Amino acid sequence: GEFWPEDIENVSYKENISQLQFFDIKDYKEDENIIYIDESAAKNLKKGDTFVFDYMGEKIAKKIVEDMGNGTFSLEDPEIDEVFNTLIVSDSASIGIDDIISYYGLDNVKVSAGKPVTMLTADVSGNINSKGFAIEAAVNDDNELEVTLTDNDTEAEYELPIKQKLNKKCENFSIKWDVNNINVGAQVKYTLKSGLKYASVGVDIDSEISGEIGVEGDFSDGILLCQTPALIGSNLVAVNVALYIVPAVDGSVNLKVEVPYYAGVSYEKGKGVNGTMGLRSSMQTSIEAEGTMGLYFRTAPMLVTMKSIPLLDAELDIGAEAEATRTGRPNGQICSDVNVKCPVFIIGVGDESVKYKNKKSLLCTMDISKSCEFTSFARSKSLHYERLADGTKQFVKECTYNEQPEDDKPKGSEASSEAPTQEQPTQEQVTQGTDLKESGPLHTYKTRMAEYFPEQTTFYFDYPDNWTVVSERANANTEVVIIQNDNGVQIEYMARDDKFGTEIMGNIMVEAKNDVVSKPRYNSGGELVIVKTKDYKEYSRTSPDVREYDDGAERYALMPASTSYSICHTGIYLGCYFEAPKETMFSSIPSKKLTDKDREEIIAILESFRDTP
Structure with a gap:
């Protein structure tokens, strides 16, 4: 998907949208969907018009259902295509206890006083160090849920105006959610x-x-x-x-x-x-x-x-x-x-x-x-x-x-x-050519592109208990799955319409040595091998400078035997793809910090790659 940095805003309204000022609004009854507008602004509005205005610190858009006279209008919610070009x-933003109390209204919250605010500690820069807040829920004798917020800094308690009647009988119901921070x-x-x-x-x-x-x-x-x-x-x-x-x-x-x-x-x-x-x-x-x-x-x-x-x-x-x-x-x-x-x-x-x-x-x-x-x-x-x-x-x-x-x-x-x-992380090691179960409970991942593009082969691979899935997405055009172990080492499965690679990237070229180390269980009709690649040389396309080194990044990948050259350019390079029928690749992400245990587990995971459960 797309990614933008924080604090970006580009907004334009449709030409027929009226933008009212705060002094144009005499009163707004949100629950009743009725607004009272100053006559000088109301005379320019009619049934069917959509307008935007500020209320309680938020931008609101509404559509007029009926002109009730004297600047009074009944409203409904517009659709997005009626508001924006x-x-x-x-x-991003953070949520604290004050935000929750403000939402319910301080007048609606039962308060039990705690410590004075002056007892809060501050760091050397003068910033207040907050301990967050707690959300506590308990069921009373009438089987109603009661919710209380506690400010962990002042110990003040706020009972929210919530009394849910539960439809099932609960016993010893007492839950506490202690929150240091919520960022959205x-x-x-x-x-x-x-x-x-x-x-x-x-x-x-x-x-x-x-x-x-x-x-x-x-x-x-x-x-x-x-x-x-x-x-x-x-x-x-x-x-x-x-x-x-x-x-x-x-x-x-x-x-x-x-x-x-x-x-x-x-x-x-x-x-x-x-x-x-x-x-x-x-x-x-x-x-x-x-x-x-x-x-x-x-x-x-x-x-x-x-x-x-x-x-x-x-x-x-x-x-x-x-x-x-x-x-x-x-x-x-x-x-x-x-x-x-x-x-x-x-x-x-x-x-x-x-x-x-x-x-x-x-x-x-x-x-x-x-x-x-x-x-x-x-x-x-x-x-x-x-x-x-x-x-x-x-x-x-x-x-x-x-x-x-x-x-x-x-x-x-x-x-x-x-x-x-x-x-x-599990302590047992996975050795090349051995069962991954030796490293503890075994998980099997099933690829999902076939749900959207039935012609794509469904693949399976196994990974041990100290690996987890950290990212996955699938549709008819692309599937990407990344698993990671406790050492931060990653393996990526990718399937896409076209080959995507960087044999040459910018002015710096990197070369790696390839060694065939094993074979996967999957046979695509042409032999696949598991190849270890290790960077050892880089040079500039604009100068004669060449640098060789021994501590280059290392990766392991499935590769058709016909393209497993002894020397290659690294990155996501074209030789790793095989057709299934989408262009498919299964490899570890280049790393300089692989341990022997990492290498053994990576190879075992690549060896488990197959098209049967």
Whole structure:
């Protein structure tokens, strides 16, 4: 997709659009869609006209339904093609506790005073160091959800005017979402001639989530905690951010997780929707479960312009799943076996049920949608947890309980587990030509272009538990998938209409030595080999200078045997492509920091490349 730097704005309205000044507006009743305009401006307006005005710091566009006389008009929301010739905006913003309180109105919020603001600490430059805020949700005796915000700096509490009646009975429902920061960004490119060419929205959240819940049932629609708009640029565009919890529990769960993550979706005309989610750093989890559970925390940004025209909707879920069984022993020892999958990412775009003021997003009306679960991100952990008779808690590879005679065995079992885990790279090594499973749980990726272009071959490749998918997009013309390990090493799969390469780039040419190291499982009709390339020489096209070196970048790639020359120019070069029938390539990204373990895993992943499951 496109990328622009922050703070870009290029806007032009249609010629017939009236732009009212703040002093033209006598009153505006947003809920009733009625506006009162000064007579000097009202005389130039009539039924069917569309106009824009400033209200409460936001730009708003409205269309006149009826002239009620004396400068009073009833209104409706216009369509985007009734307002803009051009709308290009790119910027970002942060959301804090003040934004949420302002959205609900301070008069509607019940406040419990905390520490004086003067107790806040400041750094050497005089900037205030904020500790963020916490969102706490609990269910009262009437099965209503109550939501409270806590300012972590002042400890002041704000009870929001939210009392949702839950349609399923919950027990021990108590959730806390401790937020250090929420950053949002958005980009829009619309022209009257071409329509919506590009739209994207992203969030970056550093938070800790904890709590417990007991319920039987599925809250797949989510339970709303709070929402607030983040204004982008000069307030022409806003990202309306809603925060949900999404429990799917048959039993109970007690969860604590540190999760700094980013997520985003983008739409590009002709290329469809692309979604990205990932962790900023390692994720620490403590989970105590009974039965089976799934608990997700949803950030739902809606990209809106003129406070009336929703462009793009997204639901971005991050969560954990667990299944646990508990067995009581005659000696008082309790053994728990738990399988935890965490984190799990889910993306949804273009959902008809997701609306802004009862309006579907423009993307949804264009019948463009996407829903997928990033199971390839998930790390599955099988753990055995023991609580000994003396109260000692421990995690072990195998049960330490000595089996008793049959008559002494417990007659029943329960389900529970407590499993603090931290994602860490696996310690086992993958050796060339061996099964990737030696490096821990194995994941298989299935390419997706055939969903849009059926003639393209569907490929599969395996990767071990210390690799994750960091980017993927697919449409009828292009598919790109990038996986990455904990050392930052990346492998890229690409399929496209045309060969795209840089055998010569600018004035500097780089040469690399090639060595055939193995073969993949896939046979394209012509022999494919796995080639190691290593940069060793560069020279200028405009001078006789030549530089040779030993520490050049290294990559591994599938390559037709007929083009695996001993010397080549690096970059994404043409010799790596093979037809399937799209021009297809599977290779690691050039790197100077590969370890022996990285090399072995890269080769094993390339060897697993095939066209059968």
